[in-house]
Amino acid sequence: MQTTAVYYCAYCGEENLTFVDISAGFEQSYIEDCQVCCRPNILYVRIDEDTLDVEIDTDYEE
Template sequence: MQSTAEYICAFCGEPNTTFVDLSAGLTQTYIEDCQVCCRPNQLYVTVDDVSLDIDIATDFVE
């Protein structure tokens, strides 16, 4: 099952939308390029097990 969520690019500060595969677990980490500046962001995804709300924190990838 997939859902969409928004995150803010760690480099340019622009909002991005990404797909989150809910079947991959309640905590996930992966790298995705910003749709605006094309720089890589480390995404830390947390899914609430009751409401399925998605929280995404970002960090720089060197």
């Protein structure tokens, strides 16, 4: 099952839309390039087990 979520680039601060695979677990992390500045962001994804709300934090990829 997939859903969409918004995150803000750790480098340029621009809003990005991403797909999240809920079936991959309630806590995930992966790298995705910003759609605006193309720099790699580490996405830390948390999914609420009851409501399936998605929250994403970002960090710089070193």
